[in-house]
Amino acid sequence: MPRTLPTIVKATVTPILISDPPLLNVLGVHQPYTPRAIVELETDTGATGVGETYGDSEYLAVARRLAEAVTGLPLTALNGLRDLAYEKAGLTTDTVKEFDPAGLRGSRTNEKLIRSVVSAFEVASLDALGKETGLPVHALLGGKVRDRVEYSGYLFYKWAEHPADDAPRDDWGAALDPDGVVRQAQRFAEKYGFRSFKLKGGVFEPEQEIEAVKALGKAFPGHPLRLDPNGGWSVGTSVKVAAELGDLLEYMEDPTTGIDGMAEVRARTGAVLATNMCVTTFGEIAEAFAKDAVQVVLSDHHYWGGLQATRELAAVCRTHDVSLSMHSNTHLGVSLAAMTHVASVVGNLAYACDSHRPWQTEDVITEPHTFVDGALEVGDDPGLGVELDRDALSTLHERWLSRADMHDRDDVAAMRVADSTWTQPALPRW
């Protein structure tokens, strides 16, 4: 019997600002508030779905145009979303690449912008479709192959507080040396049971960060450790760090920038290199893989274009015997649910996933996730298995309305509040 497919009758994009601690990286520091966008879809059958993505102005502009365009489309029309987004945004794939100063996610291209927006609509559609059919998102993706998804504890050098008086506070204290990093890891381990740890580096001289990793190795013998200076090192420095840390690291993430630099580090050290900077779109894969520049790609359903796109990335990696892990930017529970569902269906996503989520004190879902033994259970509730907290959404949106100065993430500008002489560091810094 032919029937009409469930049709989208309403699409809403809500920009929000979420509190963020003063986490340091190679370019500067997180602002007190980070923009995110919440996408909501509603169908003619009464199903609703939610998605989450970057909320910076350029993402928001595209998301709003796509929201207009999907109204009237079948809920299941996901394969055409990318082309539709390009069309409605008036963009093309021909863009000069430039380094993204704020995102630390490699080159800034229309492709990444478009895919980041599309991903939130795809996730919202799958959430709604799941609720419509009674199926969890993982089942709509062919079913989970694991019942729990392991996450790694994401360690940051950080200040005790933001320099601005009206900024949100946190109780984690400062972490500005090896001892501080170990204390942070211990708290993560106690609170959430994380077994593997990733340290965001590129903040201090490599020697200090090497010491921090060694201290972690001592405090957590045998636990998987990662170090990520976001391309902050030269090839020579990367080679030295690799020699110093040897087998302590399960992988070294973006020690240096660019495919050729990464390939040289690999060739000279044999170290396992991961990336969320030199391979961030499908167009960068062929050259990077051919040159053996990366051995682990950090998937991210946001900028790779959604959950199906993540599966496609996984297939490409599997085909080339390249491993897969998962990247994270500051995010809330909607994205965490999507990350968990997709990680549960991808067999070759064998590393513990990154997530900033433990650093966020706020959420837009009624029952925020709790990491237990360093992992999240993959549930069988329909859709993503989360429910939007409308009061929280409204509060965070109000904040967005009142803080136009925070509509775009800019870690360089945030650092300048503390240090007026700070300018965007040229990479490599060391």
Add this chain to the structure above:
Amino acid sequence: MPRTLPTIVKATVTPILISDPPLLNVLGVHQPYTPRAIVELETDTGATGVGETYGDSEYLAVARRLAEAVTGLPLTALNGLRDLAYEKAGLTTDTVKEFDPAGLRGSRTNEKLIRSVVSAFEVASLDALGKETGLPVHALLGGKVRDRVEYSGYLFYKWAEHPADDAPRDDWGAALDPDGVVRQAQRFAEKYGFRSFKLKGGVFEPEQEIEAVKALGKAFPGHPLRLDPNGGWSVGTSVKVAAELGDLLEYMEDPTTGIDGMAEVRARTGAVLATNMCVTTFGEIAEAFAKDAVQVVLSDHHYWGGLQATRELAAVCRTHDVSLSMHSNTHLGVSLAAMTHVASVVGNLAYACDSHRPWQTEDVITEPHTFVDGALEVGDDPGLGVELDRDALSTLHERWLSRADMHDRDDVAAMRVADSTWTQPALPRW
């Protein structure tokens, strides 16, 4: 609200034999009957689904074991099917590759065997899930990006009839020279509206096949043409044929065997080379693409492992700027429906698909497809949009029961019926 996922309560594998005309190829001729396997699933919610794949003994054995194993599993547990099939079949991925004499589909590996079986279970699951949810299979795969899928007319050198007295007859007559090939194409064009044509070559001296293609070019000026000798030529002969046919062909399919041979033909001619022989599993991709051995991969949801696997193949090809077309073996309407659904969701499947279906006079669905203007419409009926014809299934199964001599396709043995001196030709033949 947590809920139980629809669960498979019954899985049936029915081997059948379908009539096949005496179509010639490099190894011999089609037998009068070709084995296929029909997989049926039923869930605790009353939904049913159907899939189709190769029916030869080794496929059948694995399919029967997998049928036992999926009973009690969630209908949506598709991502684990491959591992489950390996386990239940007692096979591993470590197999010495050998050339497949009967299938003309490249090396014979456990991986291809397992994936061919899994595909029928995946298709049947998606069909059942579609019926359960009211969604067409294409919607479960993210939605069609085209409303009609174009197919090419599949031309064969053929005898007027099989040498065996009790074999099925057809009214297509013989096609053993350029005129016969053109007449066949004309009938295909008139009856089904096919615009593009593929000639199965490797049967006669290359000079005659070149003449046949030239005759087709004259009869159908500007129409896309393909020639596929199934690896029947040496590199030198392939180079000569490419020089003779030049721009007449949209692609040349498997002129020679092996990645290195194909790469050499490509390097010496610049011809666009397609394959369903030297790249037939994911493990063969990296080397073939690195050597530029193929420019078009012929997908086939059967041996690539299903509809999701076809999407994954498409993603790998897109990542490497390699094009995608679709291969076909002798099949019925269940597979044709699956081929049409998956072709409708893959944006970069830009060539007209191959299908043997017009050569089959029988089917196991109540309303066999009709090609119009060389294409099939992509419908929105739930699942695959086909209904199993139980009487037809039963008749074809009875035939399978009564003809144990046809349980395995063997084009060499079939040729030996007409020519007792025939042995499996060593490739290249020319």
